[in-house]
Amino acid sequence: MSIRPAQAQPHAPRSVKDLRLGESGTICCLQDPEMALKLLEMGCIPGTEVRLNSRAPLGCPITLVVGNEDYTLSLRVSEAATILLKD
Amino acid sequence: MARATLISDPTGAAASALTLEALRDVPPRSHRELTRIALIGNPNSGKSSLFNQLTGLNQKVGNFPGVTVDRKTGISQLTAQHRAEIIDLPGTYSLYPKSLDEKVITDLLYDQASDQYPDFVVVTVDASNLRRNLLLFTQLADLGLPAVLALNMMDVAEQHGVQIDIMALQQELGVPIIPMNARKGVGIAALKIVMSRQLGAPTKSFYEPGEDLLPMIRQIRYYFNLHNDYLALHYAHQFRQISFLTADDKTYIAELVEKYDFQPTPRQAQETIDRYARVNDILLNTVTVVRTEKNEPYSNKLDKVLTHKVWGYLIFFGILFLMFQAVFAWASYPMELIDEGVTWINQLVQTNFDGPLVSLLTEGVLAGLGGVLIFIPQIALLFAFIAVLEETGYMARVTFMMDRIMRKFGLNGKSIVPLISGVACAVPAIMSARTIENWKDRIITIFVTPLMSCSARIPVYTVLIALVVPPTKVLGIFNLQGIALMGLYLLGFFAAIFSAWVLKLILRTQNKSYFIMEFPVYRWPRWKNVGLTIVEKVKTFVFQAGKVIVAISVILWVLASYGPGNALEQAETRARTTAAQQQLSAEETDIRIASEKLENSYAGLFGRTLEPAIRPLGFDWKIGIALITSFAAREVFVGTISTIYSVGQDADMRTVQQKLAAEKDENGQPFFTPARAFSLLVFYVFAMQCMSTLAVVYRETKGWKWPLMQLFYMTGLAYVSSLIVYQLFK
Numbered sequence: 001m002s003i004r005p006a007q008a009q010p011h012a013p014r015s016v017k018d019l020r021l022g023e024s025g026t027i028c029c030l031q032d033p034e035m036a037l038k039l040l041e042m043g044c045i046p047g048t049e050v051r052l053n054s055r056a057p058l059g060c061p062i063t064l065v066v067g068n069e070d071y072t073l074s075l076r077v078s079e080a081a082t083i084l085l086k087d
Numbered sequence: 088m089a090r091a092t093l094i095s096d097p098t099g100a101a102a103s104a105l106t107l108e109a110l111r112d113v114p115p116r117s118h119r120e121l122t123r124i125a126l127i128g129n130p131n132s133g134k135s136s137l138f139n140q141l142t143g144l145n146q147k148v149g150n151f152p153g154v155t156v157d158r159k160t161g162i163s164q165l166t167a168q169h170r171a172e173i174i175d176l177p178g179t180y181s182l183y184p185k186s187l188d189e190k191v192i193t194d195l196l197y198d199q200a201s202d203q204y205p206d207f208v209v210v211t212v213d214a215s216n217l218r219r220n221l222l223l224f225t226q227l228a229d230l231g232l233p234a235v236l237a238l239n240m241m242d243v244a245e246q247h248g249v250q251i252d253i254m255a256l257q258q259e260l261g262v263p264i265i266p267m268n269a270r271k272g273v274g275i276a277a278l279k280i281v282m283s284r285q286l287g288a289p290t291k292s293f294y295e296p297g298e299d300l301l302p303m304i305r306q307i308r309y310y311f312n313l314h315n316d317y318l319a320l321h322y323a324h325q326f327r328q329i330s331f332l333t334a335d336d337k338t339y340i341a342e343l344v345e346k347y348d349f350q351p352t353p354r355q356a357q358e359t360i361d362r363y364a365r366v367n368d369i370l371l372n373t374v375t376v377v378r379t380e381k382n383e384p385y386s387n388k389l390d391k392v393l394t395h396k397v398w399g400y401l402i403f404f405g406i407l408f409l410m411f412q413a414v415f416a417w418a419s420y421p422m423e424l425i426d427e428g429v430t431w432i433n434q435l436v437q438t439n440f441d442g443p444l445v446s447l448l449t450e451g452v453l454a455g456l457g458g459v460l461i462f463i464p465q466i467a468l469l470f471a472f473i474a475v476l477e478e479t480g481y482m483a484r485v486t487f488m489m490d491r492i493m494r495k496f497g498l499n500g501k502s503i504v505p506l507i508s509g510v511a512c513a514v515p516a517i518m519s520a521r522t523i524e525n526w527k528d529r530i531i532t533i534f535v536t537p538l539m540s541c542s543a544r545i546p547v548y549t550v551l552i553a554l555v556v557p558p559t560k561v562l563g564i565f566n567l568q569g570i571a572l573m574g575l576y577l578l579g580f581f582a583a584i585f586s587a588w589v590l591k592l593i594l595r596t597q598n599k600s601y602f603i604m605e606f607p608v609y610r611w612p613r614w615k616n617v618g619l620t621i622v623e624k625v626k627t628f629v630f631q632a633g634k635v636i637v638a639i640s641v642i643l644w645v646l647a648s649y650g651p652g653n654a655l656e657q658a659e660t661r662a663r664t665t666a667a668q669q670q671l672s673a674e675e676t677d678i679r680i681a682s683e684k685l686e687n688s689y690a691g692l693f694g695r696t697l698e699p700a701i702r703p704l705g706f707d708w709k710i711g712i713a714l715i716t717s718f719a720a721r722e723v724f725v726g727t728i729s730t731i732y733s734v735g736q737d738a739d740m741r742t743v744q745q746k747l748a749a750e751k752d753e754n755g756q757p758f759f760t761p762a763r764a765f766s767l768l769v770f771y772v773f774a775m776q777c778m779s780t781l782a783v784v785y786r787e788t789k790g791w792k793w794p795l796m797q798l799f800y801m802t803g804l805a806y807v808s809s810l811i812v813y814q815l816f817k
Contacts, residue, residue: 035601037183037355037359038601042603042605045359045363056490057396058492060490060491072607073604074483074602079602
């Protein structure tokens with residue numbers, strides 16, 4: 001399993017950043033290798049479902065519910081943009 | 088014991104599993120020395136509750152060898168005969184440290200030869216979030232460390248409908264599992280029994296490093312004489328950060344890493360993915376989630392209000408305001424009691440005994456001690472507030488709400504914790520900046536944290552505000568003095584933010600800053616934890632700061648009581664002559680003599696030398712003495728002026744405040760005018776006057792560059808600001 005995005009995407013892939021409030025998506029891959037280490041440890045494994053739970057008052061950071069457990073992760077929008085979703 | 092559903096194993100395979108019954112046959116540990124047990128787990132897995140349950144008040148805080156991170160240890164009475172030393176490690180998500188805070192753990196667990204190496208580890212795991220929590224456990228098991236799994240928060244798991252087959256999980260993980268609820272103390276007794284036994288290494292391994300890596304791993308393993316491959320792999324990953332390796336050791340590993348073209352980042356990523364896959368498999372067979380329909384969690388509902396655009400910030404500022412009111416208003420009652428108690432003892436000694444030693448005891452030691460003890464209520468209240476904010480999970484929300492704003496100033500949402508803790512004391516606050524992964528964010532946070540008004544400034548603020556600001560009520564509820572106090576805190580805060588912004592423009596870095604963190608659910612604070620935090624902080628303050636303050640008070644007394652050659656005798660004669668000429672009363676003569684003597688003492692000499700430099704700020708030589716002594720620690724200020732002004736004053740001038748109010752300038756007017764008081768206040772808001780802070784910054788930044796810059800920057804800022812204030816208002 002690669003942590004890098006597949007080459008030559010036909011259209012720009014969606015990332016966690018593009019989720020609407022309450023919307024879920026399945027993680028496809030993580031774009032930033034350094035940041036991926038931290039995200040993986042926190043449970044953002046490719047194939048895991050994440051749901052956009054809330055946004056901070058100023059729009060950033062955001063909180064995600066990771067997996068089907070009641071576990072919430074907070075991260076910045078720029079970091080969320082490195083988590084690509086499956087179509 | 089456990090409220091989780093224990094499903095019996097129909098196949099009978101549990102016979103080989105480690106059960107409590109089976110453990111009874113394991114011989115108890117030999118009692119030759121204290122068993123050393125490390126407590127490790129994810130943040131928010133109830134580790135500190137467990138530590139507090141195990142050790143109670145038998146805790147002490149020291150430093151890890153070589154680093155300044157707090158190392159909390161405690162003694163636990165496991166059985167009637169068996170005591171163990173428990174080491175509380177910082178919370179971490181994996182054995183790959185992402186911050187300095189987590190590095191402490193690897194430094195401890197990688198060095199088997201160290202005399203600090205634990206006999207075994209207790210891994211605390213949040214039963215309601217097993218998947219992520221077990222990641223760390225599998226890594227620890229692969230290091231070959233004997234372990235017990237404390238399956239904590241069983242009650243929360245049950246509420247979430249998570250049912251855990253403990254027997255099956257125990258068999259899968261290969262270590263004893265104790266289901267528990269550390270907050271309520273459930274399962275502690277069982278855990279203690281297991282902890283008192285001789286535990287073997289875990290029987291299962293969870294990850295194989297991969298055939299292609301074995302040549303490199305084996306070379307490292309045999310070179311360092313390590314007991315397993317996985318530890319050797321960690322050496323290959325992290326040799327640059329392992330503090331106990333020598334330069335030669337590092338070069339050796341670096342060459343191997345190069346020779347075998349070892350790519351740490353993808354390897355580590357793959358390891359985490361593999362481990363999660365393995366944990367998923369294990370959970371599939373051992374955990375069932377019964378209730379799937381979910382009510383919106385109460386945390387989410389609370390967050391709708393507490394992190395709301397408007398209410399969120401209003402509530403946050405409300406809480407801060409409450410904190411300052413508490414520290415100023417509520418703490419004043421016990422403080423008055425302490426003040427009066429010390430004064431009473433002082434008078435008791437003075438009326439019953441006589442001689443130079445009595446003067447040393449009352450004007451030196453007791454005056455200094457009073458200055459220490461009077462702090463206790465305020466420190467206790469501040470740390471109580473901070474502990475509750477941390478315990479409930481609210482601090483994470485503050486971080487969340489402030490990140491965007493803080494980033495504009497070169498800080499990080501996580502900087503809020505050091506900044507708010509800085510209100511209590513800059514020393515632990517600067518150490519808490521270790522959780523900030525990014526170097527630049529961390530340096531900026533460390534640099535500006537001492538500008539936050541710490542509790543050591545409170546006595547200075549209290550005394551001077553009470554002197555020049557009337558205790559009028561504003562809008563019926565707010566005390567004008569309280570508002571003035573808050574103003575000083577805000578002044579410090581804005582100075583910190585502004586300085587951070589300037590530094591952001593100056594410092595250059597390649598490192599990316601990140602903000603990936605767990606968002607804990609709201610919990611009721613555990614009052615025992617809050618209580619223990621308060622006790623710990625007050626103890627640290629009284630014994631650490633107290634020593635310095637009392638010592639300086641004594642030195643000051645000596646400096647104020649003696650002078651070069653026979654300067655004091657001459658001063659006395661001079662004073663008597665003038666007094667006789669002016670036909671002063673006996674009482675006035677005494678005062679004249681005392682002040683003339685002080686002026687000619689060593690202390691007076693120091694103050695006078697400094698006076699030309701501080702006169703533009705409105706300060707005289709007496710304040711000069713206090714400024715000098717404050718450079719050791721600010722809290723000495725009150726003790727110093729109390730000593731200086733008590734030399735030769737009436738016995739009925741009891742409190743420091745009365746002494747200051749009675750002080751007259753050359754024209755017979757009150758010396759402490761609002762302009763002088765505010766100039767002095769502003770000086771104390773900005774000036775770097777704390778040796779402990781400088782020492783901790785030196786250790787945290789590994790050099791003198793940052794502490795020296797802080798010293799010059801803050802003191803310069805203080806001088807210029809005071810100058811402006813005094814010249815504008817005089």
